[in-house]
Amino acid sequence: xxxxxxxxxxxxxxxxxxxxxxxxxxxxxxxxxxxxxxxxxxxxxxxxxxxxxxxxxxxxxxxxxxxxxxxxxxxxxxxxxxxxxxxxxxxxxxxxxxxxxxxxxxxxxxxxxxxxxxxxxxxxxxxxxxxxxxxxxxxxxxxxxxxxxxxxxxxxxxxxxxxxxxxxxxxxxxxxxxxxxxxxxxxxxxxxxxxxxxxxxxxxxxxxxxxxxxxxxxxxxxxxxxxxxxxxxxxxxxxxxxxxxxxxxxxxxxxxxx
Amino acid sequence: xxxxxxxxxxxxxxxxxxxxxxxxxxxxxxxxxxxxxxxxxxxxxxxxxxxxxxxxxxxxxxxxxxxxxxxxxxxxxxxxxxxxxxxxxxxxxxxxxxxxxxxxxxxxxxxxxxxxxxxxxxxxxxxxxxxxxxxxxxxxxxxxxxxxxxxxxxxxxxxxxxxxxxxxxxxxxxxxxxxxxxxxxxxxxxxxxxxxxxxxxxxxxxxxxxxxxxxxxxxxxxxxxxxxxxxxxxxxxxxxxxxxxxxxxxxxxxxxxxxxxxxxxxxxxxxxxxxxxxxxxxxxxxxxxxxxxxxxxxxxxxxxxxxxxxxxxxxxxxxxxxxxxxxxxxxxxxxxxxxxxxxxxxxxxxxxxxxxxxxxxxxxx
Numbered sequence: 001x002x003x004x005x006x007x008x009x010x011x012x013x014x015x016x017x018x019x020x021x022x023x024x025x026x027x028x029x030x031x032x033x034x035x036x037x038x039x040x041x042x043x044x045x046x047x048x049x050x051x052x053x054x055x056x057x058x059x060x061x062x063x064x065x066x067x068x069x070x071x072x073x074x075x076x077x078x079x080x081x082x083x084x085x086x087x088x089x090x091x092x093x094x095x096x097x098x099x100x101x102x103x104x105x106x107x108x109x110x111x112x113x114x115x116x117x118x119x120x121x122x123x124x125x126x127x128x129x130x131x132x133x134x135x136x137x138x139x140x141x142x143x144x145x146x147x148x149x150x151x152x153x154x155x156x157x158x159x160x161x162x163x164x165x166x167x168x169x170x171x172x173x174x175x176x177x178x179x180x181x182x183x184x185x186x187x188x189x190x191x192x193x194x195x196x197x198x199x200x201x202x203x204x205x206x207x208x209x210x211x212x213x214x215x216x217x218x219x220x221x222x223x224x225x226x227x228x229x230x231x232x233x234x235x236x237x238x239x240x241x242x243x244x245x246x247x248x249x250x251x252x253x254x255x256x257x258x
Numbered sequence: 259x260x261x262x263x264x265x266x267x268x269x270x271x272x273x274x275x276x277x278x279x280x281x282x283x284x285x286x287x288x289x290x291x292x293x294x295x296x297x298x299x300x301x302x303x304x305x306x307x308x309x310x311x312x313x314x315x316x317x318x319x320x321x322x323x324x325x326x327x328x329x330x331x332x333x334x335x336x337x338x339x340x341x342x343x344x345x346x347x348x349x350x351x352x353x354x355x356x357x358x359x360x361x362x363x364x365x366x367x368x369x370x371x372x373x374x375x376x377x378x379x380x381x382x383x384x385x386x387x388x389x390x391x392x393x394x395x396x397x398x399x400x401x402x403x404x405x406x407x408x409x410x411x412x413x414x415x416x417x418x419x420x421x422x423x424x425x426x427x428x429x430x431x432x433x434x435x436x437x438x439x440x441x442x443x444x445x446x447x448x449x450x451x452x453x454x455x456x457x458x459x460x461x462x463x464x465x466x467x468x469x470x471x472x473x474x475x476x477x478x479x480x481x482x483x484x485x486x487x488x489x490x491x492x493x494x495x496x497x498x499x500x501x502x503x504x505x506x507x508x509x510x511x512x513x514x515x516x517x518x519x520x521x522x523x524x525x526x527x528x529x530x531x532x533x534x535x536x537x538x539x540x541x542x543x544x545x546x547x548x549x550x551x552x553x554x555x556x557x558x559x560x561x562x563x564x565x566x567x568x569x570x571x572x573x574x575x576x577x578x579x580x581x582x583x584x585x586x587x588x589x590x591x592x593x594x595x596x597x598x599x600x601x602x603x604x605x606x607x608x609x610x611x612x613x614x615x616x617x618x619x620x621x622x623x
Contacts, residue, residue: 065463091465099463105456107521116453119446120465168465 018043018078018203019064019172025072026059026227033059035227036073041172046194046204048218048235052248055224057207058100061174064205065097066090078171091120096170100177100207102157104149110136110160111145117168128167135167136160138200140193155186162193166202173197175206179213191217215239223247269440272523273433280429284422292542293535294421300534301428302490307514307526308432308439309482313361314512315520316443317475318455320373323364323380324483324511326387327357329502331484332491333391336404339415346406346416350488354481361480365473384508391499403498406491416492428489432527435482440523442478451475452521483511510537517563519572528571533559 017040026034034056041047049057062068064075066087074083077093085093096117104113114135118128136145141159143152152160158178165173175194179187191213197204208214214221214235221238223231225247231238238244280301288294306328313319334353338344344352367379391398398404411419418424442448450471453461458468491497501507510533518529537556567574 067459067463087459087462088465088467091463097463099460103457103460105453105460107452107456112449112452116449116461116466117464119449125446164464 017041017076019205020076021060021064021073022076023073024060024063024070024075026056026063026068027071032227034063034224037224037227037229038073039222039229039232041203041205043171043203044198044201045219046198046206046217048214048221049205049207049224050209050214050221050248051224051230055247056227057224058176059227060224061097061176061205061207064090064172065095065174067097091117091168091170094169094171095174096165096168096172097174098158098161098165098176098178100180102154102161104152104157104160104164106150109146109148110141110143110152110156113149113160114163114167117164121168131167131169132163135163138166138193138196139163140189155182155190158182158190162190166197170202172203172205175204175208177207177209179208179210187213211239269437269444269523272440273437276436276527277430277433280432281426284425288425291421294425296535296538298421298425298428298493299538300530301425301432302486302493303510303514303534304527304530305428305432305435305489306483306486306511307518307530308435309479309484309486310511311479311515311520311522311526312439312442312451312482313472313476313479315515315522315525316448316455317451317472317479319472319476320377320512321380321479322377322508322512323383324480325384325503325505325508326364326380327361327480327483328487328490328507328511329387329391329497329499330357330360330480331487332497332502333398333404333487334484335488335491336406336497337397339406340404345414346488346492347414350416350485353488354484357484357487358477358481361477362473364480365476381505381508384503384505388499388503388505391503398499401499403496403502405496408495417495424493428493431485431489435485436523436527439482443523447471447474510534513560517560517570519570522570522572525570525572528575532571 019039019041021037021039024034024037025032037056037060049060051057059068063070064077066082066085066089070083074081076082077090077095080093082090082093105116108116111132114132115128118131118135119125122128122131132145136159139159139162141156141163143156147156149157149160162175162178165175178190178194182190187210194204194206195217206218208217218235220233221231221235222229223238223244230247231241231244283297284294288297306324309327310321310324314321314324331350331353334356335346335349338349338352339346364380364383367376371379391403392401409415409417411417416427418427450461450466453464453466454468454471461468487497487502490501494501514529514533515526516529517533518527519525533556536559540556541553563571563574567577
């Protein structure tokens with residue numbers, strides 16, 4: 001399937017693609033976790049990366065964030081070839097991420113966790129502290145910022161992790177299963193927070209399993225299956241395709257839908 | 259009272275407390291010349307452990323090789339005095355610089371080796387340097403080591419009229435070092451060191467240059483421990499390979515910080531104040547006993563602290579203080595209308611576990 005044409009998109013503000021992945025491959029031993037994926041993300045978009053478990057979604061995120069090495073292909077970010085650069089460099093250039101399993105600094109408070117990113121990306125301490133307050137606010141964190149990370153409930157840990165990512169002044173934010181394990185109420189609050197990010201100049205890519213969220217929040221979906229990109233496009237359209245239903249929900253669902 | 263958290267402003271208070279308490283000791287606690295010598299020694303080890311704590315405590319780079327920097331500091335100071343007549347006040351700083359360079363070099367194994375393997379590599383390094391110091395006889399004096407000229411009452415050459423004056427000076431240096439390390443811990447670098455210790459991958463993703471942070475952290479750590487080596491030289495007026503580079507030195511530096519409470523500003527001081535007197539008084543008391551017995555008694559003390567509170571004495575004291583506060587509050591009659599006492603307790607109880615370093619994340623990568 002020639003997906004290249006419909007992958008090329010510009011954002012609402014008409015800027016050319018912020019992120020351009022071309023023929024990306026990641027191999028672990030003999031396994032092709034990401035297999036020849038080409039995808040473009042425009043500035044200001046919210047793009048959902050969906051697919052069954054083990055489809056390579058988190059690996060692709062890792063590759064974009066510089067934590068996983070590509071074995072083939074290239075990644076261009078903000079007009080610059082960033083292939084092969086590490087996680088710290090990618091952060092400096094404006095790619096932030098959260099982890100599938102929340103990874104806060106366990107010996108730090110909520111505030112200090114966010115401060116790490118803020119101090120790495122702001123000129124002085126005062127600006128950094130302002131950025132921390134703004135980021136915690138944006139992520140909907142309302143508890144005492146001096147609360148130790150280990151004393152936080154899952155939803156608040158996720159909020160702090162998102163705040164930490166936002167405090168690094170990203171242009172692209174990668175959210176890996178941020179809604180996993182949250183209640184309906186917590187989900188709604190976080191979704192509302194993420195929906196506001198493009199207005200703040202942050203393009204969002206998210207890996208998500210919650211269907212109604214994917215449908216309502218994302219401007220566009222990219223479906224991965226066995227490491228390959230099998231579909232991209234408008235969420236309602238993509239989710240109605242047979243091959244997507246079959247890959248994601250299984251054959252039985254696909255037949256039931258017919 | 260919270261000994262564990264560090265906020266900017268606190269280092270100055272802690273340093274002042276170290277100075278005042280340290281200087282007051284001769285008036286009420288230090289009554290014999292022997293105890294005075296032990297106290298000087300404890301203060302020197304506290305300085306060395308403050309240095310260790312930058313890398314080992316805040317940075318999570320568990321080194322059992324800080325004797326290398328200690329020895330480099332001592333030998334550099336001694337050689338500069340002997341060959342060039344340079345005052346140890348300057349010599350110590352040159353020694354610190356030399357130790358920092360050695361620290362920067364040893365960062366490279368730290369980048370490649372994880373956790374235990376890094377610790378092992380640092381330990382091997384101590385053996386190597388002890389051999390160097392013994393082997394290059396003409397330069398280092400071999401097994402005998404180096405002695406500096408004995409000058410009575412020459413403050414400009416870091417020699418004083420009495421051991422008591424020396425004690426006051428060493429405590430003042432400890433206070434200054436505590437201030438510096440405390441400010442460092444509360445700084446951007448301190449924050450990044452802790453982030454790199456807690457989760458190097460998450461730190462990189464947040465934009466922290468983990469490699470650079472560790473390089474700078476280990477260099478500063480080595481420099482401070484190098485200063486301690488210079489002070490030790492001045493207090494003994496001699497240095498030899500065992501004192502300077504020996505495995506025992508490496509262990510004492512690390513154990514003082516670990517027993518006191520690593521990653522805390524007062525930990526190294528508390529550790530030295532407990533461990534060094536125990537070690538030296540025991541070895542004096544047990545001098546007629548079979549050799550090795552004092553070492554065993556010392557090991558028992560360290561093991562006991564680790565069993566009761568493996569994060570160290572500072573955390574144990576904090577725990578006891580909380581228990582006492584809770585007991586006092588429990589005895590008070592309950593006020594109607596929901597007193598904030600319960601909530602306050604919960605907040606405090608939550609403060610210390612935050613310092614807990616989960617086992618799987620203790621070793622950096």
